[in-house]
Amino acid sequence: MSTDVKTIPQGTNGHPEVRTQEQRTAANGVKLPVYMDNHATTPMDPRVLEEMLPYFMEKFGNAASRNHSFGWAGEEGVESARERVAKLIGATPKEIIFTSGATESDNLAIKGVAEMYKEKGNHVITAVTEHKAVLDTCKRLEKYGYRVTYLPVQKDGLIDLEELGRALDDKTILVTIMAANNEIGVVQPIAEIGKLCRARGVIFHTDATQAVGKIPIDVNKMSIDLMSISAHKMYGPKGVGALYVRRKNPRVQISAIIDGGGHERGMRSGTLNVPGIVGLGKACAIAWEEMAKESCTLAGLRNRLRDRIMGRLDEVYINGSMEHRLPGNLNISFAYVEGESLLMGINDIAVSSGSACTSATLEPSYVLKALGTGDDLAHSSIRFGIGRFNTEAEVDYVADRVIETVERLRELSPLYEMAKEGVDLKSVKWAAE
Amino acid sequence: MAYSDKVLDHYSNPRNVGSMDKSSNEVGTGLVGAPECGDVMKLQIKVNPQTNIIEDAKFKTFGCGSAIASSSLATEWVKGKTVDEALQIKNTEIVKELALPPVKIHCSVLAEDAIRAAIHDWKAKQGAAKPVAVETK
Ligand SMILES: Cc1ncc(COP(=O)(O)O)c(C=O)c1O
Ligand code: FES
Numbered sequence: 001m002s003t004d005v006k007t008i009p010q011g012t013n014g015h016p017e018v019r020t021q022e023q024r025t026a027a028n029g030v031k032l033p034v035y036m037d038n039h040a041t042t043p044m045d046p047r048v049l050e051e052m053l054p055y056f057m058e059k060f061g062n063a064a065s066r067n068h069s070f071g072w073a074g075e076e077g078v079e080s081a082r083e084r085v086a087k088l089i090g091a092t093p094k095e096i097i098f099t100s101g102a103t104e105s106d107n108l109a110i111k112g113v114a115e116m117y118k119e120k121g122n123h124v125i126t127a128v129t130e131h132k133a134v135l136d137t138c139k140r141l142e143k144y145g146y147r148v149t150y151l152p153v154q155k156d157g158l159i160d161l162e163e164l165g166r167a168l169d170d171k172t173i174l175v176t177i178m179a180a181n182n183e184i185g186v187v188q189p190i191a192e193i194g195k196l197c198r199a200r201g202v203i204f205h206t207d208a209t210q211a212v213g214k215i216p217i218d219v220n221k222m223s224i225d226l227m228s229i230s231a232h233k234m235y236g237p238k239g240v241g242a243l244y245v246r247r248k249n250p251r252v253q254i255s256a257i258i259d260g261g262g263h264e265r266g267m268r269s270g271t272l273n274v275p276g277i278v279g280l281g282k283a284c285a286i287a288w289e290e291m292a293k294e295s296c297t298l299a300g301l302r303n304r305l306r307d308r309i310m311g312r313l314d315e316v317y318i319n320g321s322m323e324h325r326l327p328g329n330l331n332i333s334f335a336y337v338e339g340e341s342l343l344m345g346i347n348d349i350a351v352s353s354g355s356a357c358t359s360a361t362l363e364p365s366y367v368l369k370a371l372g373t374g375d376d377l378a379h380s381s382i383r384f385g386i387g388r389f390n391t392e393a394e395v396d397y398v399a400d401r402v403i404e405t406v407e408r409l410r411e412l413s414p415l416y417e418m419a420k421e422g423v424d425l426k427s428v429k430w431a432a433e
Numbered sequence: 434m435a436y437s438d439k440v441l442d443h444y445s446n447p448r449n450v451g452s453m454d455k456s457s458n459e460v461g462t463g464l465v466g467a468p469e470c471g472d473v474m475k476l477q478i479k480v481n482p483q484t485n486i487i488e489d490a491k492f493k494t495f496g497c498g499s500a501i502a503s504s505s506l507a508t509e510w511v512k513g514k515t516v517d518e519a520l521q522i523k524n525t526e527i528v529k530e531l532a533l534p535p536v537k538i539h540c541s542v543l544a545e546d547a548i549r550a551a552i553h554d555w556k557a558k559q560g561a562a563k564p565v566a567v568e569t570k
Contacts, residue, residue, distance in 0.1 A: 337495070411450070
């Protein structure tokens, strides 16, 4: 088998050309469908795939096989990946534990601390806008008798540091606050949170799934004790991630949740996913080299999208802080238009909506609700996630399709008509309430 | 979610979009749903007072594609029917016609409610002694 990069088919704009849908082209030359949902997952970078390929066939060895060259080859791949992950976040390689992804890392961090430090206390602090991997893990702790504080967020999506300070008590063993939110891209004041926790002797975990590789993260400068990472949000493969576990100043210990052969310093047993780990390592190495430049490019594209849309449409609202935000994220509500119907109108563009109609539970986004966004506007929200492979032409195409579809759906919307007639929608007695 | 061709067709080419004068005696207006729930339908009918036949119908909907399709279909179906015939339209028939999946059944219920609400409004305007009960499912 060959690992020659030329064997990886390349699309015109750098996308690996693995499309399941028939390829169409828009008037301005953009290949359809356009993928702009990079918070859900990112396409793999072809350079990542290239590094992974040998580890499926030639270098198939078990990284735990200590006495032959097959094992050594696997181990070499894993250890070099560990160094690359560590370098990106300012850690040492021994502090990196490989997992199956951020969901597992979140579980391991939170449950692992809860069990290890249960003699010390039973109180955990998190925030209402966390990912379900954190929230539902905390809910489970509550079932086991732990006390959990769910901090509210302010209108811009940021937690209030003073409120965090007040929530800490002598039974608090863990604070878990995400670095960047997966829906609104809002970046929390991680360094300040870390400092506060350090001063109070409380362990600080951050779910940095959306942040690592997008914005600078340094576990020492930010006083982070535990941090979750996922490969598939940074152009790596799915089903692999890492947990950073601080080894000194202070040393943090966690109980394992998966027991077995004692891999990963006993914190996570199970034969290592060598190709996946190699992929995560390469993804981190690329981010280390390119992040600074890439974040400028992404912010430029994101602002272009925002300005083009907001220049043409009125009553469009940005959800969450624009200042403390991932460069590639835009989350906006289009008043009087329901999100799913908007997605339907732009069906050659892959984005997400906070509308209840797109969710299995028929509940609108809890993140937007936490910002105080009314349910009506939560139903009208669209999340754009711009990534490494998006182009200016794609942004223009997406903006124009969105504008056109919102205009059409507003003509169809009784709410838009009522608002134009001067009816105060809040004062209407709605039948279904 | 994959939509049926009929939903897509109504979504792309909605029938009878628009508004009629809601103060007119011949016009009945139904406004159902709530913005907080992500769906609001306005359905209007224009009824010939001699024959009780619905001569025109218009709608506007804030909601998902299935809600738009359900209300668009509802306007097609009520046209040409008498008000009492229109009251017989069941949401299950809409579900069947549009091949709506279970999670979208409430969108069809809303369309049935909108028809009833519009007829109720019209009957009230006619000073009908026995206004039709509007059940909201
Ligand atoms: C903030 C955040 N945490 C956790 C996860 C879960 O990551 P994974 O898919 O690697 O389990 C995601 C991705 O959906 C995420 O965005
Ligand atoms: S209006 Fe919400 S699912 Fe149809």
